[in-house]
Ligand code: SF4
């Protein structure tokens with residue numbers, strides 16, 4: 001089982017030094033997790049470290065493709081509010 | 093106590109609170125001689141030095157360990173940079189090269205800061221390697237660092253080993269209840285901690301870090317972001333506490349929140365304070381704290397003197413090809429720094445003398461007046477109204493002239509043909525001057541002249557190239573003589589400031 005970093009990653013480096021399995025590496029266009037190395041932190045921490053510091057909602061997925069930090073969970077911005085604000089901006 | 097030159101106040105003028113009398117630079121009034129000597133030539137601490145010296149930032153620290161509601165982590169740390177700015181991330185090696193290249197080419201650059209794009213102390217290796225090498229190779233550059241404070245207690249020991257001039261901590265509250273409305277989460281001891289619990293830990297770490305730095309003799313400045321309805325009422329208390337613990341400056345900055353930044357506050361419609369609210373809070377705090385009224389929240393990635401950005405001359409590819417002889421550069425820098433200091437000192441002496449003379453004169457009984465000044469620095473009025481990027485706001489009163497703040501102007505005329513939007517920009521500029529009763533500049537065009545008059549702001553171009561304080565006082569006296577300011581009318585004053 002392994003986690004996955006996807007394109008919404010902003011390359012902030014926060015996760016990389018925390019990984020107990022050295023599974024995270026800098027890559028272009030964004031950081032990646034080596035699925036062969038990732039242990040989901042089992043045995044080291046009770047929660048996956050990368051997903052616990054990552055500031056970007058949706059940037060890290062579990063083995064089933066579900067976001068560990070779903071929309072609204074980190075910023076506190078309700079997803080409908082965000083969508084509203086973005087739609088408002090687009091219309092200008 | 094006899095205060096030295098920098099204070100610029102007529103010494104021992106009975107009955108007047110130190111923060112509101114005499115001339116400008118009152119942000120230095122409460123400082124001890126030792127601290128004053130350390131900061132008088134620092135671009136961040138005095139309006140005066142702002143125009144002679146420069147600082148720069150290098151973006152080496154991308155990670156952050158908390159979330160602030162005014163920050164979108166797709167951009168740089170909002171505590172130190174304008175929202176929406178993205179800096180090019182540098183390795184420590186690149187950062188050292190860039191700093192030395194800039195220092196060799198812009199001798200006025202005296203301070204190097206690390207302030208992001210995330211939290212410098214959440215990236216200890218990158219931050220400290222940069223500091224280590226600069227302390228060694230470029231000892232004439234002062235170093236500073238800004239932090240949210242979470243990792244500060246663990247970093248104090250290492251910080252004390254380098255050429256650190258000061259540390260800035262952003263402290264927005266001392267109450268976890270309020271903190272939970274500003275910080276949705278922190279990363280602490282290998283987990284994400286949300287809400288009040290997280291805020292409580294952050295606050296404790298900030299306060300502990302502040303105490304430890306002071307104990308080590310490192311200067312600490314505290315920044316606070318003023319968020320109306322969240323911490324605006326609370327910041328006077330924060331000011332008191334951080335001062336009691338030994339912070340030497342407290343800088344209240346306005347929240348900047350727009351939906352397009354994608355921040356919590358931006359999207360949720362949280363507004364920032366207006367100029368009057370900010371000024372009221374700064375006034376409330378200045379009784380017990382030195383404020384940085386001149387702070388322009390300069391862009392963390394700008395290079396050069398105030399108002400200029402020479403960043404394009406120092407991109408990484410250009411720097412790679414530069415040959416820097418830093419020993420030679422250091423010699424040159426020293427000569428230039430001494431010349432600037434001599435000039436600043438002689439100006440201060442002249443000002444002090446003027447203030448002395450002023451104190452001898454019979455005291456007027458007229459009400460205070462706010463005036464705006466267009467200047468590009470050097471302490472004189474030297475900018476055309478339409479070219480002013482910002483205005484310095486001064487208060488003239490029977491106690492003298494004091495610097496209040498700066499306000500950004502929309503430049504309505506660039507002198508070329510791209511003035512299509514001219515009207516509304518001019519109106520916006522005039523709105524930025526709300527509360528002022530006069531504007532002093534080198535020249536004013538016909539159209540703005542009329543509009544200014546209609547807005548109740550008296551345009552004045554008679555004092556071009558004259559020293560600011562003298563000109564402001566001269567205009568004040570003129571208005572006073574005309575009888576328009578008789579009686580200190582509180583309602584009138586409230587209206588003038590609002
Ligand atoms: S879940 Fe743990 S092991 Fe896997 S990449 Fe993240 S930090 Fe590394």
Ligand code: SF4
Nearest residue numbers: 009010012013015054
């Ligand atoms: S913490 Fe998140 S955003 Fe930052 S580098 Fe890792 S995956 Fe990307």
Ligand code: SF4
Nearest residue numbers: 156160163169170171
């Ligand atoms: S400390 Fe700076 S980078 Fe971190 S969340 Fe706050 S504003 Fe953003």
